Amino acid sequence: MSDVRKLTYGGAFNEAVRQAMEADENIFCAGEDIGAFGGVFGTYLGLQAKFGAHRVVDTPISEQAIVGLGIGAAVTGLRPIVDLMFMDFICVAFDQIVNQAAKLKYMFGGEATMPLTITTGGGAGLSAAAQHSQSLEAILCHIPGLKVVYPSNPYDMKGLMTACIRENNPTIMVKHKRLLGMSAHVPEENYEIPLGKANIMRAGTDVTVIAYGRMANETLVAAEKLAADGIECEVIDPRTLQPLDTDSIVESARKTHKVLVVHEAVKFGGLGAEIASQIHELAFDYLDAPVARIGAPFSPVPFSPALEQHYLPDAASIEAGIRNLVQRS
Amino acid sequence: MDLSPPVQFDLHRRMVRIRVFEEAAGRLAEANKLPGFLHLYVGEEAVAAGVCAALNDDDHITSTHRGHGHLVAKGGDFNRMMAELMGKSTGMCKGKGGSMHISDLSLGMLGANGIVGAGSPIAVGAAFANKYRGRGQVAVAFFGDGATNIGAFHEAANMACALHLPIVFACENNEYGEFTPRSATMAITDIVDRAAGYGMPGVIIDGMDVVAVHEATLEAVARARAGGGPSLIEAKTYRFYNHHGIQNLGLKYRPDDEVARWKERDPIFTFEDRMIENGTMTRDRVDEIWAGLRGEIDVAIKFAEDSPLPTPDQILVDVYTSMTGAAQ
Ligand SMILES: Cc1ncc(C[n+]2csc(CCOP(=O)(O)OP(=O)(O)O)c2C)c(N)n1
Ligand SMILES: [Mg+2]
Numbered sequence: 042m043s044d045v046r047k048l049t050y051g052g053a054f055n056e057a058v059r060q061a062m063e064a065d066e067n068i069f070c071a072g073e074d075i076g077a078f079g080g081v082f083g084t085y086l087g088l089q090a091k092f093g094a095h096r097v098v099d100t101p102i103s104e105q106a107i108v109g110l111g112i113g114a115a116v117t118g119l120r121p122i123v124d125l126m127f128m129d130f131i132c133v134a135f136d137q138i139v140n141q142a143a144k145l146k147y148m149f150g151g152e153a154t155m156p157l158t159i160t161t162g163g164g165a166g167l168s169a170a171a172q173h174s175q176s177l178e179a180i181l182c183h184i185p186g187l188k189v190v191y192p193s194n195p196y197d198m199k200g201l202m203t204a205c206i207r208e209n210n211p212t213i214m215v216k217h218k219r220l221l222g223m224s225a226h227v228p229e230e231n232y233e234i235p236l237g238k239a240n241i242m243r244a245g246t247d248v249t250v251i252a253y254g255r256m257a258n259e260t261l262v263a264a265e266k267l268a269a270d271g272i273e274c275e276v277i278d279p280r281t282l283q284p285l286d287t288d289s290i291v292e293s294a295r296k297t298h299k300v301l302v303v304h305e306a307v308k309f310g311g312l313g314a315e316i317a318s319q320i321h322e323l324a325f326d327y328l329d330a331p332v333a334r335i336g337a338p339f340s341p342v343p344f345s346p347a348l349e350q351h352y353l354p355d356a357a358s359i360e361a362g363i364r365n366l367v368q369r370s
Numbered sequence: 371m372d373l374s375p376p377v378q379f380d381l382h383r384r385m386v387r388i389r390v391f392e393e394a395a396g397r398l399a400e401a402n403k404l405p406g407f408l409h410l411y412v413g414e415e416a417v418a419a420g421v422c423a424a425l426n427d428d429d430h431i432t433s434t435h436r437g438h439g440h441l442v443a444k445g446g447d448f449n450r451m452m453a454e455l456m457g458k459s460t461g462m463c464k465g466k467g468g469s470m471h472i473s474d475l476s477l478g479m480l481g482a483n484g485i486v487g488a489g490s491p492i493a494v495g496a497a498f499a500n501k502y503r504g505r506g507q508v509a510v511a512f513f514g515d516g517a518t519n520i521g522a523f524h525e526a527a528n529m530a531c532a533l534h535l536p537i538v539f540a541c542e543n544n545e546y547g548e549f550t551p552r553s554a555t556m557a558i559t560d561i562v563d564r565a566a567g568y569g570m571p572g573v574i575i576d577g578m579d580v581v582a583v584h585e586a587t588l589e590a591v592a593r594a595r596a597g598g599g600p601s602l603i604e605a606k607t608y609r610f611y612n613h614h615g616i617q618n619l620g621l622k623y624r625p626d627d628e629v630a631r632w633k634e635r636d637p638i639f640t641f642e643d644r645m646i647e648n649g650t651m652t653r654d655r656v657d658e659i660w661a662g663l664r665g666e667i668d669v670a671i672k673f674a675e676d677s678p679l680p681t682p683d684q685i686l687v688d689v690y691t692s693m694t695g696a697a698q
Contacts, residue, residue, distance in 0.1 A: 168457070168468065343680075345468070347457060
């Protein structure tokens with residue numbers, strides 16, 4: 042019975058938070074509109090009714106203070122989950138995230154622990170324009186002390202969010218806004234997916250494609266089409282972007298000899314650059330071609346659907362990228 | 371009402387322009403003809419109209435996510451605004467900004483803004499430049515009650531006062547930030563209380579009364595132009611529609627009778643009644659104005675619908691400017 046139970050990506054997030062809060066009364070949530078309203082994406086729905094306004098706190102529109110609230114409470118013994126509605130708003134709270142949360146433990150000679158989870162909605166595809174559509178994960182991954190998690194499906198969402206909450210380091214959980222309604226099997230019992238462990242979503246022999254968030258799903262669609270033409274893709278979703286599961290990625294590169302990295306973030310300086318470098322450093326002799334990358338062009342996210350649709354990678358452009366790479370050898 | 375009939379007509383026209391634009395946008399959104407988010411200004415028209423009617427074309431304003439009303443009040447062109455909401459290449463921002471970034475620098479409108487609170491520091495910069503040039507221009511920062519909880523607002527207010535800049539902080543206190551009441555997010559009732567902390571005068575006005583808004587702004591703008599520094603105006607107002615779009619989706623967060631009470635104080639209808647009562651306007655004339663502006667909206671919708679979409683090659687255009695400006 043329980044193996045047919047389905048939840049949405051947003052619902053899986055909600056269940057992870059609820060189960061964690063039931064088990065540990067040191068956990069509280071804070072953010073804009075998350076209490077009475079349940080969050081603008083509905084991901085906190087029902088939690089205030091269940092746990093009360095002292096554990097699910099509606100905050101002012103004050104991103105710096107929201108993250109600071111989490112930092113101060115975490116370092117003094119609570120286990121906060123704080124929400125920054127849109128990923129773009131991390132910029133408003135950047136000092137607290139980068140200079141404070143990420144560094145306290147180190148600066149204090151290891152004396153502090155920071156069991157803080159920051160949740161936020163990332164990604165484009167809703168005509169939400171340049172300040173509500175960004176994919177800023179690479180910037181976060183560049184900061185020693187932070188962990189960055191980006192699930193691509195409901196099952197992973199629940200397990201990863203559970204891990205984020207249990208984690209004793211500041212962790213940023215990015216929910217892709219366009220995946221919120223994605224529905225799939227999610228077990229009711231509590232489970233954890235360890236941070237830093239990639240998921241081989243599809244095994245294959247001809248080419249490795251590394252993609253996360255919504256792009257992992259687009260890649261799976263492309264892979265099915267290519268399979269009909271006899272091209273077998275190995276699709277790897279790192280799930281955690283920092284720390285990155287380099288071992289799984291390199292192992293696959295050594296097996297297939299060709300690698301493509303896909304993300305919807307801007308290509309320049311994106312995670313693809315880091316992943317490509319790691320593969321070149323650790324598996325150069327195994328490669329038939331340089332690691333290829335697909336990412337967004339070097340511009341802000343445009344508003345008009347006529348532009349945004351060309352701005353974002355999709356199954357078709359990923360398929361073309363894979364064909365291109367396969368032809369190279 | 372001491373205002374001359376031409377000023378009253380001007381205030382009225384600005385408000386009706388906003389209303390017809392917003393109602394049309396709302397209808398288009400409900401018919402799924404507008405992409406993205408849409409934060410409508412209906413109910414708050416007296417604020418933008420009353421403030422902007424006190425400004426010159428070369429004065430500056432910064433706006434919010436709820437920005438159409440500010441641009442319309444500053445004289446924004448219906449055709450290019452509607453085209454922008456539809457993401458067309460003929461739009462104000464060539465389809466790259468949309469509702470949340472609508473702007474017209476030629477009218478001194480420095481942009482709607484997707485980041486709550488972000489407009490105020492930019493208005494401070496415009497006020498600084500205006501003082502620097504010494505041509506008597508002023509800047510107005512529009513912002514909501516919720517935006518006064520953001521650090522950027524406080525830094526802007528303090529800096530403006532410290533540098534004694536020609537700026538007016540115009541707060542639209544509609545009692546909610548998104549779906550959360552003001553009372554849940556601040557311990558004060560009146561935003562104007564914040565003004566004293568920075569050393570500027572502040573007034574509370576009825577934001578449903580366009581005359582009150584206008585008169586308060588005339589005073590604040592005159593002070594700014596004369597070198598008297600910043601001031602804050604808190605307009606008590608209300609949005610008639612949802613935070614975005616028209617219908618309340620999901621959970622109800624405002625009591626029905628509260629919404630109804632505010633709607634009875636509709637800033638346009640009450641002003642029309644007053645003007646008709648004191649003989650400045652006739653009912654027929656009022657109807658004519660609405661019909662004329664609705665006609666302009668129909669033209670704008672047609673213009674927008676007939677306009678071409680931007681082509682993909684435009685994605686990389688205007689990320690940077692290729693011009694250099696400083697004296698060599
Ligand atoms: C920095 C930032 N935080 C949160 C948001 C999401 N958001 C958009 S509008 C809004 C409410 C703003 O309230 P207020 O300033 O009172 O303006 P109103 O919508 O009432 O006109 C919020 C929280 C945002 N756009 N930017
Ligand atoms: Mg408000």
